Amino acid sequence: MRNSYTYSIIALLFFCFLLGVGTAYSQTGTQIIRGRITDKDSKIGLPGAAIVLLDNSPEMKGTVTDTDGYFKLANVPLGKHSIRVSYIGYQELVIPTIVVNAGKEVVLALELETSIITMTEVVVNANSKDGSVNEMATVSARTFSLEETERYAGSRQDPARMASNFAGVQGSDDSRNDIVIRGNSPAGVLYRLEDVNIPNPNHFAIAGTTGGPVSILNNKVLGTSDFMTGAFPAEYGNSLAGVFDLKMRNGNNTTHEFTGQFGILGTELAAEGPISRKNRSSYLATYRYSTLRMFQAIGINIGTTAVPNYQDASFKLNFPVSKKSNFSVFGIGGTSKVDIIVSKFTEPPTDLYGDIDRDQYFRSNMGVAGASFSHTFNASTFAKVSLSASHSKSWAFHDLVFRYVDNTDLVPCLGYTFTQGITSLAGYVTHKLSARHTLNAGLFADRYQFNFIDSVLNENTNAFENRFDYRGNSYLLQPYVQSKYRITENLTLNSGLHSQWFLLNNSFSLEPRLGMKWKFSPRKAFSAGYGLHSQMQPTYIYFYHIPGTNANALHNKNLGFTRSHHFVLSYDHSLSRQVRVKAEAYYQSLFKVPVSIVPSSFSLLNQGSTFERFFPDTLTNAGTGENYGIELTLEKFFNNHYFFMLTGSLFESTYKGSDGVKRNTDFNGNFALNLLGGTEYTVKNKTFTLGGKLTWAGGRRHSPVDEIATQKANDVVIIDELRNTLQFPNYFRADIRLGFKLNSKRLTHEIALDLVNLFNIKNMLSVTYVPDRLNPEAGYLRQEYQLGFLPLFYYKIDF
Incomplete structure (x- = not known):
């Protein structure tokens, strides 16, 4: 690179x-x-x-x-x-x-x-x-806007990476945008777009995760949206950690406008404007293609042949039907692929991501398309209904590479295709009973379609073993009702009830939610919240069968929901119109967590943040977990040419597997601290910006490796009773952002340079198994480091 x-x-x-x-x-x-x-x-x-x-x-x-x-x-x-x-x-x-x-x-x-x-x-x-x-x-909720995804140094115009700056959120993996909220697995984060739930909106997505290296979401189509980190309202279900509630803005309904952008992370085009000025209808669309793939296509050497190739698009069409009704059509989607080919080298490469003993081919795609209709019946009643269809797929194929004096042999060793489709019907009605009391009720009905197949080569028997072979469908139903009652102008009570029913195995939950906010002075407020939350398991977990057994013997099909009690206390003090300080304390008790039937340290709470799938033996809902901590935010909004934000959190995140031993979760870094800020000055029509960010966080937990078992299994095998007794060194990163904007007649030019990991700190990422078949005596465990110094730039023109 x-x-x-x-x-x-x-x-x-x-x-x-x-x-x-x-x-x-x-x-x-x-x-x-x-x-x-x-x-x-x-x-x-x-x-x-x-x-x-x-x-x-x-x-x-x-x-x-x-x-x-x-x-x-x-x-x-x-x-x-x-x-x-x-x-x-x-x-x-x-x-x-x-x-x-x-x-x-x-x-x-x-x-x-x-x-x-x-x-x-x-x-x-x-x-x-x-x-x-x-x-x-x-409680535990915050709005964010397009400007914040662009202003914060190191955010890469990605909402998920932007959110890692907030209190209680960790984003200390440079290679992915997973967000760890209060010690929870990132798999517990719910993404919602235009009031419908969506699958993982990231390129190179792996089943069972919600993150990836590059986001499919384009910040140019996003309006003001919500990010929540706990005890969220009753309309949100099937989530244990947090919620991204994303809204797409409408295009300009009077003037056609265009944007072109060229940068390392992608080359983009965007357009918006009126469909009918008379009816105030509009369109908004974006398209992006991988710039690095373009460089490779024209013969520029970028330092590796494993070039990520991706493209994505998004759109929204908005049609006001009348003064009281509105119809819109929206969608996002993306495809991605990367090939890591080691067989073309005479010697195994040492500076390439991926295993050095195999050629690897990976593909993924994701798409959501939907339509919504809203209607205001009168000054008190509003309703909205949405219908959407989503599709997600990941595909991989591996060839083992055997090098000899005269030739190189390729032996297929792994192949899988995981495909999931969801058809969703979502709707709600809001009725204002009085100026004090508002009632909201709704339903999410999702039909899942599954197609999972996976085979792997057993090198001891030289035969393929089937791990997944399932095609079928099921339903997830989520009705809810919630109420907002303003006891006084300064005292508000929110309450609600969420229900969840997964028809595959008849898992059912009934979840009360409660929140209160008391503004006891013009600048001070106290809030409290409680919620019982449930989440189904990553869907492919239900359909795994142990190799060598009947494909219909689905050992985990009857797993129930993982459950969690959330308790949050919050204090907010506005020191001035531009400066505020906020403190939150929380406690989360998780129960009915899937763990192995055979006593071990395994828990599903530790999964969801890597590019690897996992294949657990028979599981049962007998595990527990516990997260608690305190968070502090000191923030000055942009005013008088500058802004800053200091966020910090101290936390504990532990769990118990089926062996009953209390351990650190993989995500128990114990602390996270972010300091970011920036300044901006305008001279006539030219604007200069300078921003920076410092991140300091506890290192990720890891485990001693069982070397004999690792060599036998050709994969990392840890010493089970010592799981998460080790910790990588603390994570530290400094980012700088430089920007320049020029406003000319009907044109805005903008150029920005992000210097990510300015001091080229070598932060630990993981320990991986990388056998060298030409030299079996060589070390087979390798310490992987995060990204080093990474300059990212873009040039954008609005017209």
Whole structure:
């Protein structure tokens, strides 16, 4: 990869030169902020709402919404601004740090919450990042936006990597964007898009995981979304760790706009605009292709033949049917492949990811397409229904490489194809019983279609053994009901009940949820939350059969849900409009965790964060786990040219397998600390940014290796009774982000350079088994390190 870094820097200097030349033709300009203001519950447009631009100019700019709640604020100077939205009978809303560029109009979709006190002057409620778009969430929830995925150093424009900066979240694996929340497996994270649950939205995805090296999600289509880390509301189920509730924004319904981007992580095109200006319908679409694959295609040597090849796309079509109804169609999808070929080398390579004794071919793809219809019946009742279909597939084939003096033989040793499709029907109704009381009820109905097949070569018998051979279907049903009751203007009680039923084995759960928020002073709030949560197992686990047994002998088919009690206490103090401090304490008790019937240290709580599948023997829901800790956030939102965020957590994460011994989980790093910030200055039409991030976290737990058993099994075998008694050194990484933006007439040029792992720290990743068949006496265990210094750049143009 080193040559690619050189090309990155050369390209960066070239684009900087072009932009510098372009400044002679630049000018200071203005742009438009437009959007719609609606009621938070009924989604009905609010006519006559006042929108005021908050800046230091002597002339205050403002406007009001039309009869359908739409507004247009023209001639807004380029740069960062805040706006205030007010409407009689509703809580006032302040939106900070709106980025206004020449190349794109700013389109906002804002919701106001009813004030339960009737008066002409409403309560000011600054829109900080605390809280969530979902009004039923009272603890462990935070909104995030497109800007944050681009502003935070080292985030790579990836929502998951951006979220690793938040308190209670670990993201200390450079090769993947798995997020470890409060010591839980990343497999416990739920992804939701446009109100439907979706499979792992990452390239090179492995069954049973929710992460990957490159995200399929394109931040250019995302609107303001929610990220939750515990005790989430009743509408969220089948998750133990956290929730990404992602919303896609609507395209601009008045003006066609385009974006082109070239960077190391991908070359992209995006377009949006009106389908019908009269009906306010719009389109939004993006496409991305792997830049490294493009380099290889034109003959540029990037330092390895194992070039990741991927592409993805996303879209949303929005059609307002009437003043009260809306229809939309949306989708995301991506394909990825990589081939690691060692047979072409005369000597086994030592600097290549993957095993050195085999050729490996890997493919994966994922896609979701859906449609939704929403309708406002009246000022009190709103309903939405969505229908979607998703598909995910991973495929691999391995050839063992035997090198001789005159030739090289290839012997097939592994092949599998895991395919899963889900057809989903989701819907809910929200009814405002009064200004104080809102009721919401809904249902998620998923039909799963499975096709799993896997065979592996037994080198002792020289015969293939079948581990999976299943085709079938089943259903997962999740009804829920939840309520928000505002006892006073400053005291809110949320309650709900979630149910989950998996028809494959009739697993069933009934899960109460409860949350309370008390704002006991204008700047201070106390919150508490409780939830009982359940999650089905990674679906392929149900259909594993021990090699040599009947394919219909599904040893784990009757596994029940893993269950968990969440308790959270939270204190939030706004030191000023721009600075806040937040502390949370939590306790999580996990039970009915799958462990092996034969006494051992195995637990499913340790799985879900690698590129490897796992093949457990017969399992039973007899394991337990425990997570507890404290978290602290000190944050200054962007103001006066700078922002910063300090997050820290101290935690314990333990479990018991079927042997009854209490151990550290794989994810028990004990602490995580993030410090990030940045500054931004604008000189006429040119903006310069500088950002940085420091991450310090406890090393991952690992286990002593049983060397004799490892050589016999041709794979790493640990000493079971000593599982997780070792720990890798603490993880440390420093990132720097440099950015430059130029606004010219109807164009915005932007170039950014992320210097990831600036000091080239060698952080430990894992211990792997890499036998050398030419030299059996050589060491066969290798310490794998995380990525070293990695410069990433992109150039983007909006027009």
